[in-house]
Amino acid sequence: MGRTVFSTSPRVDVIVDLGNPFLNLTVDGFLKIGSVAVAKAAAEEAYFIAKRGSVSRHDFEKSLKKMCREGAYWGTVAGLYVGMEYGVERVRGVRDWKNAMIGGALTGAIVSAASNQSKDKIVLNAITGSAVATAAEFINHFT
């Protein structure tokens, strides 16, 4: 905990230590989940290119932009969530699935508030974020 170690089979480790566990976790989440999103966008583009059978300079630029956009978005949401979960853990003093539930709700609310959505949408996104985070926590920790 506290240092970003992202590793794939041919070992590539990115280690960032900012000396503060909250910041470290957030940067950690941003880098790891950002990489996942970049890979996702790249896989989608690769599928369309393979289907079309050709690739132009314009397509390439568009793909690159999409990868950056998706990577930054997923990274931000994940960093926020990891930071929130850690904050909730510190405030509550325990480590269980309720941290994921509260962290998910806060993340959902903040992300939709930041993107200027209506009050209804913020509440619904908070509920959805909470449910998704709880579900992910259950799947990964209870089985």
Place this chain on the structure above:
Amino acid sequence: MGRTVFSTSPRVDVIVDLGNPFLNLTVDGFLKIGSVAVAKAAAEEAYFIAKRGSVSRHDFEKSLKKMCREGAYWGTVAGLYVGMEYGVERVRGVRDWKNAMIGGALTGAIVSAASNQSKDKIVLNAITGSAVATAAEFINHFT
């Protein structure tokens, strides 16, 4: 592993043992994530009822139906994913984040194939499922 133990603060344990780890995990995922989705739908309905200030018999029936539908859908997807991840783990013989990646891709493909979507949509959902499962795995295991 292998038995469904779903616990909340006032302890409520549901234990189902079908004698087969694959089936147990799937049922386990279905029950746990189904419960999360039912709670999510209930929270959404509660928000709308609180906002409107009144509740009719018709609304109540609609809410109940929505809870069942969402619970069954999330439960099915989660059960499928947990089963797939376990299957991939057995076939590969190792337990790492790549199981989540492959399991997520299979789940995304199967769910969209089952709902009669186009071939493009199946591939894209497989990629998205894979990315979401990998991201959830990273968030829960590497921090």
